Amino acid sequence: MSEQAYLVLVALGEEPRHGYGVVQAVRALSDGQVRLGAGTLYGILDRAVGAGYVEASGEVVVDGRLRRYYRLTPTGLAAVRAETLRLAELAQRARRALGAGPTTGPTTGPTTGLPALGGTS
Template identity: 45%
Template sequence: MSFEMREPTFVILSSLAEGPRHGYGIITDTAGLTGGTMRLQAGTLYAALDRLRVDGLVEVSSEEIVHGRLRRSFTLTTLGRSRLAEEARRRQHGAELALRRLRTKVVGA
């Protein structure tokens, strides 16, 4: 099944592609992945993670209590890896198409 993934979802899944991360780790990693252009708020992140869990793209990999608070780590599921790879290929294809057309226009100008 092919679908266009929104940017925050793509970046969250990309963050988890390296391995399990807890919420704060995802927030800091996504800021790094986007050069600081995307700064997820905790509420936005956890709402997205809940939706991604329901969709079967991520799952909780561990839970621990740190300073009296529950810390969950999340990981990609097999389906999540597959959908991320599909979206990355779709985006790469679109970028390559645009670059080809830009080069053609410059050469033909």
């Protein structure tokens, strides 16, 4: 499960949402760092529905615009909970493995400024 897909499930775990609402929720959840494109959103949504994690939850028209809602299934909720636990454990193990380094704190202020792992060459 990709991180984007995970964030979508978390967003739907809070409450049923429509597509555009998921995009906004994910952006908020990730502190504005993850911005889902339309292609990403519907690809993830379709696969999640296929996996039985998400299901359509009805359509509502608000201000003349259609909202197609999705909700997490019990299976999806279990999956996202399990993934959350796995992530938390992984982070904890990583922290232990890396030990307390020189700058253990968040070093708040400047953005990390670290190069991306794929682009720079």
